[in-house]
Structures are given as structure tokens and as C-alpha cells.
Amino acid sequence: MGAAVRGWSIRALLRDPLLHFLLIGLALFLLYGLVSPGEADSRRIVITQSQVDDMVRQYQSTWTHSPTPAEIRGLIDTYIHDEIVYREGLSMGLDKDDAVIKRRIRQKYELIAEEEDHSAPTDADLDAFLKAHPEEFLRPATVSFDQVYFDATTTSPEAVGTVRVALQKGANPATFGQPSMLPRHVTDGEIDLVGREFGDNFGKRVAIAPVDVWVGPLMSGIGVHLVRVSSRAPPVLPPLDQIRAAVEREWESDRRSRSSLDDYRRARTGYEIIIRAKMP
């Protein structure tokens, strides 16, 4: 053969990218043939004993009795039927653009993402979580106080003022005020519970009122009060070993809600999203 065929030299041919591409393709094809189950296997359905055992177990849990031999043959037939139609359907592309299949796969995917990491948190994990979210684990501030109650609609402000002066001079508080279902004395009341019992604003006021002095009138959701705080304890962050169960619970809940979202965000960075539509 001559050195050139219509201007194509062997060397030029060997340099042609198209040939490279074809050769690479051929190599891949041969490799695939060696390692893949091949066309023959995609048309072969093998039923193993363990698969049959699974079918029987499933049947038993549904119907609470064992399947008869005829029913077992029926289960196997159904399995084969499912499998063949499934494979035929896939080859026809029936899995594409089906909302049901998409949702099911998303559900499975998210479940895997959520449950992927089953490892129990270490002390360091929990400690770090506790430090990052102390507000979720604080033992609330508490307050002890005495209060004298007046019905705002029947008591004049002047009269309340007079009682305050008397109390400040050391008069016995039990001799003043009007009966009420509200407690006259609260011992170590959590601030938010005081707020729920007397009304929010009252809780906030008592939380910062000076100690050992009669102050007021303070308005609550019920009426008017003179108040003397006797002691107060600030919110405390308990050590981990006292609240381990709660920290573990919150850590897990946080991990669960983040993991599927994190996973989605990670995956999303690998996609280019183009919206060719009017965004509302």
C-alpha cells in the first residue's frame, strides 16, 4: 500500500482523535463484557432459598399462618412476574418522569441520609452541643417572694400607696390586701411559671425587682400587687452528666434534621440549575 491514501497518511490516521475515541470505546466495550453479568444475566432470574424464606416470613406476619405449598408457589410466581415486568418496564424507560417513583426514591434516600450515622454521640460531641446551645438546657432562674394583692377595680391607688409605706416600715403583710387564689408566698418559683400564673409582665418584673424591699404597685394579669423578693437564683447550666438524656435527645434531633438537608445541599452543589420560567 502506498504511503498515502487520498492524502491520508497512517501517521495522520493514528493522530486522528476520532480513532482514539473509537479505540477507547472498543476497549471499554470489551472490558464491560468481561466484568458485567452481561445480556444473558439480565435475562436470568434466580430464586434463592433465602428469598423464599423472606416471602414466607412476610406472608406469616400478614396473615398470621404459614402459607401452604401451593401458596408458596404462588408467592414465587408473583415474584417472578413482578421481576420480569419490572425489568421490561425499566428497559422501556417507564421509571422516567414518574412522580410516584421519584417520591419513593426521595423517601428512601432521605431515610438513608438520616439513619446513615448510627454512632452514639461521644462526650465531646455532647459537650460541644451543650456549649453551642446552652439556652436549651438552662435550669430557669427562680425567685422567692411575698405579695399582697389588691383588686384594681375596687382599690384606689392612694390606698395601695399607703399600704406600701406601712409595709416598708415593717408592718405584717398578712394583715393587708384582699383574698385571692394567687399564692401570697412563692418559694423558688421558676420565672416562666410565675409568668404563667400571674401574667407575663409580672413574671418579668419580679425577675428583676430588688431584694428585701417592698416595691410596687406591680400590675399582673389579675390585679395590683405589692411585692417583696426574698431571694433569687440565676439560671444555671447543669453539668452534662445531670442532663445527658436531654442533651442526647436534642443532639440526635438536630443531627436528624440536618443530615438529610446537609446531604441535599452537598449534592446540589454538583448541579447546575437553570430556571427557564417566570418565578412568581
Next chain:
Amino acid sequence: MDRKIRLAGSLAAAAALIEGALYLAQARIVRPAGTPTGLMAASLAQEGGYLPDPNRKYPERVLWGDEHVHTGWSVDAGLAGATLTPEDAVRFARGEMVKSNTGQDARLQRPLDWIAVTDHSDAMGTVGELTGGNPEMMADPTVKRWHDMMGQGVAQATAATLELVRAQATRRMPKVLMDEKWVASAWQKTVDIMEKYNEPGKFTAFISYEWTSNAFTGENLHRNVIFRGNADTTRSLTPLTTWATGDPAALWAWLANYEKTTGGKVLAIPHNGNLSNGRMFEERQYDGKPLTKEWVEARARWEPLYELYQFKGLGEAHPALSPTDEFAGGELWDTGNLAGITKQQGMLKTEYWREALKSGMRLQRKLGTNPFKYGAAAGTDTHTGLSASEENNFWGKLRSSEPSPDRWEHLFQKEQSYVRKDWTLAAAGQMGVWATANTREAIWDAMKRRETYATTGPRITLRFFGGYNFGAADANADRIVSTGYAKGVPMGGDLKAARTGQVPTFLIAAMKDPMGANLDRVQIIKGWVDNAGKTHEAIFNILWSDPATRKLVGGKLPAVGDTVDLATATYKNSIGATELVGSFKDPTFDPGQRAFYYVRVLEIPTPRWTAYDAVKYRVKMGPEVPMKHQERAASSPIWYNPA
């Protein structure tokens, strides 16, 4: 003292003084002539005052909760698009921010103290499989169709839910949804979640479910099943479904078997007799046979409480049965059963709590046990996982009734003879429990002894005692608790037969919700059986605001007034009382007649949730939509038992 704290302290003192000065500067204080200023306490011996007895055992703080909550794990809720889980429901009840089923931020203004998540046992846990398109489920054409409808928007999803509710109610549920394997797995997960969130002393998460019998054609015979114990006595059981039978006696047998085999304790709370088309309190067995001694004993044994108030209407009383009760109307769902089959007038008689309380005593004369000795419970029956009964924070019944401008006119159900829209939902159902501690055991024990009351939402504090040794002076707010327990029985209790000349006296104290509306009045509602076996009721107005100007005329009291401004959805506490405390000695008492007494407290008129919606979304609703109401509390009764 740390400088910062000292600084905060003086700022607080300054703030308090400023607030005080504002109060002192108030120019006008209304003080009716002749009212004592009351500055001097009535007595120096203040019980519960400065040195409360550390050993006293009675309940001191009412614990608020909801005994009826569904999440997306209930098949009807999930089908209607609810995705929130029991875990979300508990977190929301504890006061945490939760994303609602429509993606909105939801949070309670005040957390609950306890919750019972009661997902339907029938088809529990199937929704995840159904929405996910589980092939085993999709094989059923009906289930497949529901699945497809769910993907077609809220209206279709709601329609699918109603179809499912009807299918369940009329025993035409697809087989695959009845498979117990879904239930057992969802139940175990539920138990695990409740264990994680139950914190004795702080927050109680009950282990519970709903047994949802609808007889054969949608007659609501539902019961919430609430366990006292923990996972060790509940996790391995499979909740009873109604696939085999909807007979409540089957549930009682299951409860008895549960207690026998595990040593645990359990009770059941029926609800929505208003949707039972006469079957909730019918005086015959499920299969039509006459009542027996065993039957009435079982019902009394397992069912200490009845749910009076919830989203699907108020079940305390009905105007047709209680024509003299001017507050029996409002928030009634009395047009059909759960499947929308029209209610006949005669069915009302065996659907409402008060009538059942009366009938129960009549049956007791004949059968020896009162089968309807029901204390007061309340819950929301939310199907969103969001237990929200606040009018200005109402999260709806289904996903479709979560906040939106047009939710008021969404179709709830087309009944045979009535088109029910979402504006008919009541934002109702909080339950107060007088328990000695915030634990499963203590709250359950209080439920069992009926020391409970129901409200339509507001946190009204309510005490109620009965006894033979109370004097009028015992009706003192400072002392009522210690005196009440020492000399009488609390709400839910029993009075023994009166000795000659004895007449029971009742002590009542009601305090407004500290963050809510003032009180209009306190009533005692009495029911009794006469010597001929006929039942009667009477309503006594006993305490009310502005007594100087509001006088009883023929037993009736002038209305309290109305400060609601619908243009802004606000009201003023310039009318009504903050606390109402008093006693009642029954003028019609007959020692030979069986009777019950319960307290009802009414608030002044306030805006209904529809009014808040109308303002928030600037929508105009039809004239049929109520915009205000008087919210209320009803106590468990105290029963009088003649010799």
C-alpha cells in the same frame, strides 16, 4: 452582690416605681358605693400564707394539657397532607418553634404541661407507605387513587381524606391498610418518642392512642386510650384496631386484659357523641341487647372522663335538651354523624354529656352502677400535630385549615343535609388537671379520680369542693384549698348520704386567665332523678361581676356587656370580674334523690378565631360566620349519693 445584678435591681426598682406611679396617677377608679375597700385582710390566720405546710398533699397548681392530638401518622391526617410526626407534636406542646405542615413557623404563646398524642390505631403508620407509593399498597386501586389525589393539591388531598374517613367509618377500608404490621412498627416508634420527651416534674408525654370505632355507618364511638405506665408495659403491645369489631365492650375487654397481663394501668376517654347519631350514650349494647350489670360496670370502670370541648364542636349540652340553658348554643356540630348522615332530632338525647350524667343516675337506680359517671376532659382533636386552641393562634383541624386568607370558607364536608365549612371549627379544648406532680402517674391518677375540668381554651383557674361542714366564711380565696380538702371533696368526688337535716354546701373559686379575659359569671348546674325515676336539671347563677348593677330577674341575669371591637379584633377587660369566689347551698336539696352538681364559668365576650382571621387577612366573611363568643370552663361534677 455583683455590680451588674445590683444595677439591674435598681433599674427594676425604677421600672416598678414608674409602673406604680402610672397606676397611682390613674385619675379614676370605679368603686361602687358601699363596697368595702378590702384593704384589711379578712383574717389574720392566713392558711397557705407565709408558712405553708410542707407536708400538705393536695394539688397546688393546675396542669394544662391536651388529651387528643393526631399527627401525620394518623391515616386521615397524613392523607390530608399532614407531615408532622409525634415528635414534632411533643416539641410544639413543649413550647418550641415548629414548621407547620404548610411550612409556616408555629409556636404556642404558652407551653402545655402535658400531652397525649392519640394517633388512630386503625391504619396507624400506613400513610408514610401510602404517600411514598409502597408497591404493596399501590396494588390496591382505591389506595392508588388516594395516593394520586394527594399529589393533586390541597383540595384533592382533603377529598381523599374524607373518602378514607368514610371508608373507615363504613367498614369499607382497603385490606392492605388494615394490615397490623404497619401499626406495630408505628406504635413502637411512638412509644420511643414519648419516652424521650417525658421529663417527670417538667413535662409529661403520655403513651396513648385512639381507638376509632364508627359502628357501621359513621357513628362516632371513638375513645382515647391513655396508659399510666412507661415503655416497659406498653411498647410490646399492638394497639387494638376496630377491624374485627367496633363494639366498645371489646375495647373494655382489651383494656382489662392489658392490665391483667402487664400489671399496668389504663383508661379510655370517649368523645364526639355529637357525631354518633344517638349511639354514644344509647341505653343498650352495641348489638342491641339490653344493658347488663357487667356492661355498666365495665363502662364505669374504664371510662372516668368524657371529652366535652374540642375542634369538632362542644358536647357539654344541647339547647334542644336544655331549653332553659341560655349558654347551651354555639359551636354545635349537630347536623349529622361523622360520615355526614343526617341527624334525626330524637338522636340528640343520647349524644350530650349533661343528659348522659342524668341518664346514668337513672340507670344506676336500676342496674346498681352508673355507667355514665363522667368527669370533664378536653382536647383539640387536631390533625396537624399542632395542639393550638388559642383563638389568636389557631392552627386548624387539618392541613387545609392551617392559617390562610380563605380557610374559613374551605369545605370541611358535604353532609347529606348540610354543607360544613371550616369556619364551623371551634378553636377549643384545654384540660386542667389538679395533679400533685407533673408526672404520668400523678396526672393519670387525677384523671382517674376525675379531679379535672375542661375549658374551651382559656386557662381559667377553677376550684370546686362539696361537703356538709362548710360555712359561708369558708368561701375565701386564700383558704379555699386547705379548707376544701380538709372538710370536703374536690371536683370529681362523691358526697355520702346526708344525715337528717344536713344540706351539702359547695365552695367555688374561679380566677380569670391571667393573660385572658375577665369573667362574666359562675353557675352551678344540677341534675337529679326524682322519686318516679324522671330526670331533671336546674341552672343556678351564683356569682357574677358587677353585682351592684346586675340583679337576678326570675333566676336570669342581665348580660355582662360586650367590649369586642371587630374592626381590630380586640376586647377590653373594663367589664367582668378577675376572681369570683363564693358558696352555694342547694335550696332544692332532697336527701333521697340522687344528684350531681358541676360548675360552669363564663368569660366576657371575646373575638372568635374567625374575627382574628378577618382582621389579619383583611377578608370579609359571610353573615353566617360567628365572630365572637363567651369562652368557658366546666368542672367535673360532684355526685350526691342517697342512702
